[in-house]
Amino acid sequence: MACNLRPTILDKKELTSKTNAYRSDVLLVGNPNVGKTAIFNFLTGASQKVANFPGITVSGKIGECRLNSFSATVMDLPGIYGFGPASPEEIFPREILVKGQYEIIVNVVDGTKLERSLFLTHQLLTLNKSMILVVTFSDKMTEQGISIDIKKMEELLGVPVLVINSFNKSDLTQLKNTIFSRLEQPRLPRPILLPQLKKTKVFEKAEAEIKNILNLHSFPENDLAHLTKETLAYFIALRDDYLWKRLSTDLRDSIERIIKNTEHEFDLKNGLDIWLIEKEYEIIEQMQKQVLIRRSKAGQHSISEKIDRILLHPVWGIIIFITIMWLMFQTIFVVSQPGSDLLDLLFHNLAKEVKNTIPSPVIASFLADGIIDGVGFVLIFVPQIALLFIGLTLMEQSGYLARVVFITDRFMSKLGLSGKSIAPLILGFGCNVSGVLSTKSISDRKERITTILANPFIPCSARFPVFVMLSASFFPKHAGSILTLVYFAGITMAVLVSWILRNTLTRGEETSLLLEMPDLSVPSLRTIFYQTYLYLREFVEHAASWIAGGVIGIWILSVTGPKGFLGPDAMNDAGIMQESWIFLLGKLLLPIFSPLGWNTELVVALLFGFVAKEIVISTLGLLYGIKGEETLLGALGNSVDPISGLAYMFFILMYTPCIATLVAIKNEIGTKWAVFSVMIGLLAGWLVAFVIVYVGGLF
Amino acid sequence: MSVLAEIKPRSQVLINEINGDSFSKRRLAQMGMRKNKTLVVLENVGKGPILVEIDHSKLVIGRKLAEKIIVRQVTPNKAR
Numbered sequence: 098m099a100c101n102l103r104p105t106i107l108d109k110k111e112l113t114s115k116t117n118a119y120r121s122d123v124l125l126v127g128n129p130n131v132g133k134t135a136i137f138n139f140l141t142g143a144s145q146k147v148a149n150f151p152g153i154t155v156s157g158k159i160g161e162c163r164l165n166s167f168s169a170t171v172m173d174l175p176g177i178y179g180f181g182p183a184s185p186e187e188i189f190p191r192e193i194l195v196k197g198q199y200e201i202i203v204n205v206v207d208g209t210k211l212e213r214s215l216f217l218t219h220q221l222l223t224l225n226k227s228m229i230l231v232v233t234f235s236d237k238m239t240e241q242g243i244s245i246d247i248k249k250m251e252e253l254l255g256v257p258v259l260v261i262n263s264f265n266k267s268d269l270t271q272l273k274n275t276i277f278s279r280l281e282q283p284r285l286p287r288p289i290l291l292p293q294l295k296k297t298k299v300f301e302k303a304e305a306e307i308k309n310i311l312n313l314h315s316f317p318e319n320d321l322a323h324l325t326k327e328t329l330a331y332f333i334a335l336r337d338d339y340l341w342k343r344l345s346t347d348l349r350d351s352i353e354r355i356i357k358n359t360e361h362e363f364d365l366k367n368g369l370d371i372w373l374i375e376k377e378y379e380i381i382e383q384m385q386k387q388v389l390i391r392r393s394k395a396g397q398h399s400i401s402e403k404i405d406r407i408l409l410h411p412v413w414g415i416i417i418f419i420t421i422m423w424l425m426f427q428t429i430f431v432v433s434q435p436g437s438d439l440l441d442l443l444f445h446n447l448a449k450e451v452k453n454t455i456p457s458p459v460i461a462s463f464l465a466d467g468i469i470d471g472v473g474f475v476l477i478f479v480p481q482i483a484l485l486f487i488g489l490t491l492m493e494q495s496g497y498l499a500r501v502v503f504i505t506d507r508f509m510s511k512l513g514l515s516g517k518s519i520a521p522l523i524l525g526f527g528c529n530v531s532g533v534l535s536t537k538s539i540s541d542r543k544e545r546i547t548t549i550l551a552n553p554f555i556p557c558s559a560r561f562p563v564f565v566m567l568s569a570s571f572f573p574k575h576a577g578s579i580l581t582l583v584y585f586a587g588i589t590m591a592v593l594v595s596w597i598l599r600n601t602l603t604r605g606e607e608t609s610l611l612l613e614m615p616d617l618s619v620p621s622l623r624t625i626f627y628q629t630y631l632y633l634r635e636f637v638e639h640a641a642s643w644i645a646g647g648v649i650g651i652w653i654l655s656v657t658g659p660k661g662f663l664g665p666d667a668m669n670d671a672g673i674m675q676e677s678w679i680f681l682l683g684k685l686l687l688p689i690f691s692p693l694g695w696n697t698e699l700v701v702a703l704l705f706g707f708v709a710k711e712i713v714i715s716t717l718g719l720l721y722g723i724k725g726e727e728t729l730l731g732a733l734g735n736s737v738d739p740i741s742g743l744a745y746m747f748f749i750l751m752y753t754p755c756i757a758t759l760v761a762i763k764n765e766i767g768t769k770w771a772v773f774s775v776m777i778g779l780l781a782g783w784l785v786a787f788v789i790v791y792v793g794g795l796f
Numbered sequence: 797m798s799v800l801a802e803i804k805p806r807s808q809v810l811i812n813e814i815n816g817d818s819f820s821k822r823r824l825a826q827m828g829m830r831k832n833k834t835l836v837v838l839e840n841v842g843k844g845p846i847l848v849e850i851d852h853s854k855l856v857i858g859r860k861l862a863e864k865i866i867v868r869q870v871t872p873n874k875a876r
Contacts, residue, residue, distance in 0.1 A: 507844035610858030
């Protein structure tokens with residue numbers, strides 16, 4: 098009975114390019130927060146997450162479900178509300194749905210929000226696929242004094258209806274059996290929506306004309322041929338973004354004319370699509386009268402609502418939020434430190450051992466300084482990121498993240514962002530990688546891009562030691578104030594960059610915040626840990642090769658030069674290193690930075706800092722040929738004047754995201770934006786540094 | 797008639813008209829916000845978003861959007 102294959106997260110790209118390889122038997126579809134993922138976890142034998150926050154899952158999950166000797170692939174689609182216009186992340190589930198590469202739809206609906214849930218159900222029924230309707234939250238329904246006439250509903254829709262509690266094992270087992278018996282004997286449902294709509298003059302006319310024009314243009318192509326022309330005409334009239342994308346410009350124009358004419362003829366002020374949506378709700382209201390049984394009025398004060406009075410309070414809400422974030426930071430960096438240190442020590446010793454045992458110094462250095470250092474560098478991030486994702490999942494699963502969005506929206510809207518951007522920006526103080534990864538919850542792509550690009554300007558914890566060291570060497574008497582100034586500047590830059598981007602490159606239709614706020618709930622431990630595991634695996638798989646590659650690349654540039662291989666000692670001897678490619682590169686770049694009063698050593702340290710900002714200090718130590726921070730403080734202070742030093746600190750604050758962050762940016766929004774991120778960092782860093790040096794020179 | 801953004805918490809209102817950009821209008825309609833539907837305003841403070849309850853689900857609506865939703869008050873300050 099157990100399903101022993103673990104589900105794997107599929108990338109959107111992977112899915113669309115290899116749809117056939119990833120066709121599934123069962124598709125789980127429903128609104129956000131309906132308990133869909135808990136069902137998925139049961140079916141595929143792996144506990145994952147119940148997405149409490151709309152839009153957090155932007156990629157589909159797939160897994161294998163087994164019953165006796167049978168096996169079926171199950172895909173969990175991100176939550177959607179219906180066909181029609183979509184933000185970019187919502188196009189993917191609709192594409193999967195209309196392409197029809199599956200046998201059966203399991204439509205999960207929230208029994209306490211039946212009206213809204215049935216809106217999607219009716220649209221799914223027009224897809225002409227075998228379907229099962231699963232009504233969840235039977236426990237909450239009982240609490241609220243409502244129940245469903247299952248027989249009546251099955252009769253009306255022509256599909257099996259199950260009322261379940263997604264955390265009850267016997268309910269879920271029953272669902273599993275139903276799925277397999279449906280897979281064996283598929284039966285088409287009764288699409289009541291289209292026949293009802295056809296009774297209206299408006300739809301009758303629009304549908305006939307759209308159908309005609311589709312025929313004239315021989316649309317659709319093969320992959321949509323299984324859909325009836327009625328269904329296609331209906332989705333197109335609803336302006337479904339995926340289908341509209343598929344239409345040729347000619348066809349689009351013709352259909353636009355048909356819609357305009359219909360709206361004009363029948364005086365549809367709000368447009369045909371809104372009219373269709375309202376009609377569908379009328380049909381649902383009638384149906385609801387037949388199937389929904391209300392025994393008593395619901396008790397109004399749930400515990401969730403009482404807690405919400407404090408969490409959503411304009412003053413207390415913010416205080417609690419700040420406290421929670423602070424606690425999360427503290428926990429992440431205090432708890433992860435020993436783990437990271439241990440891993441660091443482990444890799445350090447391993448590298449030492451390798452150097453001692455392998456006779457060839459070239460191979461030993463490549464393995465120790467290149468590979469082991471590279472891989473180790475990725476792995477020391479793991480404890481921190483694991484804790485971060487535990488915290489994030491907790492916030493998300495409990496429904497708290499939606500509350501944070503609510504209370505912070507009024508501040509964020511001033512920057513052209515919404516409350517959804519606050520958590521990623523705050524997490525950036527810990528680590529920009531975490532900040533970038535946590536933007537998954539932002540469904541508006543342009544807002545997401547803005548939040549991601551602003552993130553590297555937030556001074557992460559890795560830059561902290563660099564700033565401490567540099568401010569102490571350049572400003573021995575005012576180190577604390579300078580440190581605060583740099584932090585404040587980072588926040589100001591992030592705010593400024595967001596504001597500028599939202600008014601230029603990522604200007605879009607103003608993001609009108611609209612999201613569902615789920616009830617507060619206590620997430621299960623298993624769910625949290627499994628979710629964290631999935632995120633971590635994604636991080637290690639995606640980031641490892643790139644980050645490790647970057648470290649190895651820097652190693653190669655450090656131990657080789659125009660004279661060929663310099664020997665591994667280049668990493669420990671400043672004299673030899675001066676012959677290396679990286680030092681030459683530093684010299685080459687020096688003219689760009691000499692107006693700022695920096696020397697080759699400082700520029701070379703910046704090149705290393707591209708891998709990770711904290712490496713800047715160790716590189717400076719190496720280049721100045723000294724060990725230990727005390728002497729470096731003096732050496733730096735003597736060779737660079739304080740104003741140039743301050744400019745250097747500001748440049749380090751901004752100049753480029755570290756490799757790990759860059760890889761995260763590339764994975765989330767693409768190479769183009771990752772390159773752009775480096776460009777704005779360098780540009781902003783140089784300009785600010787120049788202004789500091791110039792203004793400083795006036796005094 | 798007034799706009800949703802001006803309605804005090806705990807009031808029940810009837811939606812009369814939804815204006816605004818086409819994307820938000822359609823999205824609101826999908827989520828059940830449509831003409832003649834009643835909803836209860838749960839939270840409405842300062843310049844923040846509005847929290848409403850409709851068909852047993854709670855929706856967070858940005859203030860700018862809430863300014864484009866025309867409503868008619870049914871019961872002022874409905875006791876909860």
